[in-house]
Amino acid sequence: DIQMTQSPSSLPASLGERVTIICRASQGISNNLNWYQQKPDGTIKPLIYYTSNLQSGVPSSFSGSRSGTDYSLTISSLEPEDFAMYYCQQDASFPYTFGAGTKLELK
């Protein structure tokens, strides 16, 4: 299985701050990397697919990129509703696997 190492596990931040979450794959995944947001009530929302493509309805403050083996989710200016759990997920090969999650918390 492809292992996804996600960091940080916890990210305290302030409103308006720019933050970045990183996932690294244990082998090449050729941009087959998605990002999701999970709210405290359990609802899960897709954010970005294939590394950098914004899902319909997702604010432009969210962006995704790749640098070598590191895949990043950046939120350019934090809004109150952005404080949640974030997961990366690879679908380069089955079983599709997730990162361990990042809890974005209000500082």
Place this chain on the structure above:
Amino acid sequence: EIQLQESGPGLVKPSQSLSLTCSVTGYTITSGYDWSWIRKFPGNKMEWMGYISYSGSTNYNPSLKSRISITRDTSKNQFFLQLNSVTTEDTATYYCARYRGIVHYWGQGVMVTVSS
């Protein structure tokens, strides 16, 4: 509007089988996509358990292959998860989901506890 809704018992005894139903509205499961089961464990780890495609083929996570079965009832637009010989390590929130490239739609999740 496409909606997925999980249902099933919230408590299962060790060694028994876990059975869940995902009811889909707003889209016909034979029209496209892979219909998946994904679970989230206490402590936040997530695992893709498997899926049944719109054509009826299945693909299971090898870690579960001997215990899992995903089936469907096209007349009711539902698909199902059966996980056999459960242990306390199968305690999790179970989600059904529609996937192709990304999971566009998720159910709200059902929490299942394995305990005697």
